[in-house]
Amino acid sequence: MMKINSKPELTEDNKMVPLENYGIKCMSMGLLVDTDAAFVWRGPMVGNALGKMVRDVNWGNLDILVVDMPPGTGDAQIAISQLLRLSGALIVSTPQDVALMDARRGVKMFSKVQVPILGFVENMSFFKCPHCGEPSFIFGKEGTRKTAAELGLDFVGEIPLEIEIRKGGDEGIPIVISAPDSVVSGAYGDLAQNVINRLEELSKEQPRPEILL
Incomplete structure (x- = not known):
């Protein structure tokens, strides 16, 4: 990638x-x-x-150090919370109900180990038809946004199901490099800025104690 x-x-x-x-x-x-x-x-x-x-x-x-974790709430997530004093966890999910069930479990797990939740990201939010331009909500509509609201957490961004994202990943040229002025690149930029803003908010709060598990 x-x-x-x-x-x-x-x-x-x-x-x-x-x-x-x-x-x-x-x-x-x-x-x-x-x-x-x-x-x-x-x-x-x-x-x-x-x-x-x-x-x-x-x-x-x-x-900033970004650690891309596998889905779920297993050994990898517990281990990383022990190894590092994490600034926060970003929960990424598609809008479908089954995926959001795992996302909710992730929120609970990180909360138990005192890792702040930076917010929710909705991946594959919708697919825009290249012919008519109309969006299709293949995995459901606004499920991640609604879940974030229910849990009292921030919704920091949504990324569409986009052919150019897949193509860039396969070719090793991220879309923010190949097409920096595109709508999708703008979505990534907004997401990143929202995460930075959330990290700055957390840094102003009282320091969290060291976690010993």
Whole structure:
């Protein structure tokens, strides 16, 4: 998705150097194994892998670290809340009821480990017909927005089901790079700004205690 395929180099103290493209430093377990290798890991192995991503990477000075997590409320989510003093969790869901059930569980889990919820993002919000321009709400309409309101949380943005997003991901050229003035790129920009605003709000509140689990 970022047109990065090589394995990371090591520093003199055996820390991995994150690969960089489009001004973003990236690291993934996918860069450390063969392309067709299967990840068959139990809970402790997940925690060890996440620890490697945090402790054994020479991240340097960052504006913000984004950790893309798998769906659900399992070992990966618990492990990351133990490894890092997280500024917040962003809940991403499609608007359909089944997906929102998992999203609600995610909110409860992060709340239990005292991780603030930055808000909800609705992915694949709608599909706009390229011929008539009318939107089709394939996965339901405004389900994520309504769920956020019910839980008293912020709704920070929506991303449509868009062919150019898929194409950019497959080609390793994000749409915000290939078409920065497009409506979809604007949606990503608005989402990012809303998240930054929420982080700034949280930083003004009292510091959270260190979490020991």
